[in-house]
Amino acid sequence: METALESLSKEDLLKVVSSRDEEIDYLKSQLAMYKRMQFGQKRERFEGDPNQTALPFEAETVEVEQQQQEIKQKIEYTRTRVNHKGRARLPEHLPVVEIEIHPEGDLSEMVCIGKEITEELECEPARFYINRYIRYKYAAGNGEGVRIGELPERVIDKGIPGAGLLAMILTGKYADHLPLYRQKQIFARENIQIASSTIEGWTKEALIKLEPLYGQLVFDTKAKGYLQADETPIKVLDSEKKGAAHQGYYWVYHAPLDRTVLFDYNPSRGGQVPKSMLDNFKGYLQTDGYAAYDKYGKKKGIIHLSCWAHARREFEKALQNDRPRAEKALLMIQKLYEIERRAKEQLSADKIKELRLEEALPVINEMGKWIFEEIKNTLPKSQIGKAMAYAYARWDALSAYLYDGNLQIDNNLIENAIRPVALGRKNYLFAGSHEAAQRAAMIYSFFAICKKHEVNPYQWLKHTLLNIESINHKNLKDLYPQNFKKSTDL
Template identity: 50%
Template sequence: MQNNSDTFLIQLQNHIQVLEQSNRVYEDKIQVSEEKICVLEEKNKYLEFQLKELRRLIYGAKRERFVSNAAVNQLTLPFEVEQTTESVSATETISYTREKAKKRNHPGRIDFPSHLPVVEIHIQPEQSTEGLVCIGQEITTELEYDPGKLFLNKYIRNKYALPNGDGILIGELPSRPIEKGIPGPGLLSNIFVEKFVDHLPFYRQIERFRREGINLTASTIDSWTTQIADLIEPLYDNLKRQVLGQGYLQVDETPIRVLDKTKKGTTHQGYYWVYNAPLQNAVFYDYQQGRGREGPAKLLENFKGYLQTDGYSVYDWFARQPGITHVGCMAHARRYFEKALSYDAQKAGQVMLKIQKIYAVEREARE
């Protein structure tokens, strides 16, 4: 009888060991499954995020505007005694104060600058006014435009023969931007302003000149541009020295397609590097063929102060240079929290509110 009991006990222990082994196997499988589920959940969240971003880019507003709950709550003040909230359905009443619309001035009433010439046009009734007494006037002001007109300057210089055959006396021509060239300074200034300020391409300016009966070629205007660029290069160098001499700079780079001289009709990628001194409201551009640090490193070799950039890795090198304090861009940092609002509005909203307060201080300081 004892042997039977021992045998049963051994079998039971073996069975328990088998069950324990099976249990450990299942626990391992469960753990692996849970890890897979976590990975899939993270992947699903990432895909949802990508989908929302794509939908926002296609259908949504591009402006990253944030209105905090704190700002919304400022519309009503909590004078009432706080009541205990019960989990029952109730009709929510929203109250607000409507501000009386301010009376706007008539959109046509603007103050004209005093330097504008005034052409008075007097209009009399068609009927006879003989024997009538004028009791007043009605004045209607109309803003008009007379398109810029081309004209020719002819410099006529009399030549005088000096006595005893000592030569000829003649007045000197005034200094001109392009010696022996056709364009005057006013014409060149207008071409440059329309191109680089108003962003009117040269080919459109050529078409407009053609309507005036002046046939200019693209190569002619390109030649003028090159010569004037050389002429004003000292001004550019002076501007560059002023900007780089400040203690706070903002630097950024932007791509631009550049015509390739070696292959007609093709372009290559170039970069405009922007150097902005915000406190002085001064900025200059530097062109580089690449996006590496070689260009800015040369320009900033003597710079000391605060250098503000985005998170591009090239700028990390400047953070290690003596005398340079590298600061980030709040707009770029804010963007990540703005995107996170749909996933964790409470945490992301707290950061957004702090950034909003920083912007308010910055706006006040700027004003």
């Protein structure tokens, strides 16, 4: 009986074989990539040295003995040698406790001829104390009225936590990734028993106080002329499925020129989500390859920038699939980043643009021509084919950073801003509800700005909680972390 393959013509048979070979190559590249993800190094730096030889797994016995002897001599030498390079300088802003130490015994017949000073950095655990407000009442002599001192502004009306305690709890959870139940254990060690529901209630009330400032941040972010956008997942317990968590997303917008960050929570990752932020946006929009941003990148008044770090990662994945061509691409991208390192030393955006046009543009043109020629002879499903297709489809957007010296070559700045969320996910795993996730988005936004402007998040939050209800709405921006830094620098 004639089989299906035997009935095919020679031309059709070659097509079947070619298709199967392509599928086998694809599966091999996928297997290599998964092996590397599981067992390989996680760093992204590419040295690109094809002449480097493999290191031996074991040294010769004679070499081992020689090395051990050298180590022994070094240890003996360091024990006898005094090599004190001096200690790090202690911070000048800290209070100093002076402890005077006199020699023991009778000193009445002796004269003090000097003193030696030794300093050490010391600490004590967080100090809890109670503010007791005693308001005195005064009555008029004619009996016409009574006056009493007014309480200062309080974060939670009739609540017991002060602004400093609330700032410590929120900073612990959202900046230092310390879940509330662990903070409760810290309180318990100081013999302060607080119910979990109470701490959760304090956290919620404190975050609600930030809503007006967050609303102002949303308004100001929409008006920026250069935004980087990205998204990151967050699990939320509020799910329609019993016993399951909902997969929500933080949509993050970073303004590189002002160094401000906005986290916006949404239950969905659908393409309609950025509409509220980007519908009226005009300027430069920099994103990764997620398709949700494509339609905004094509709108009139928007110049879409892609991320070279994402393009680079695709070629890095292809090293196991097609090392010669992957290395060639990575070396060219490496040249672009070397130019960026030098560009950071320039004083003005105009000079950065000039340097890029002079040195980066020829590299980009060379790489573009190379990809255009090579992609014709590359299997689309192979990892090297995917890497080339990724870059080829976004070539104009990848080159757009050349337009202005203020633009970034990649989206790494916004990825750095998102990183605390990833760390937090490992510790407290999920948000209790969609509303709680949005409240967390507010504090993540402000703490990210604190980090970019080198502002102490605890000090900023305590100051903001104390002043946000009494400040004139026209001066609300004064509470932004970057403006808090300016006021403390004066």
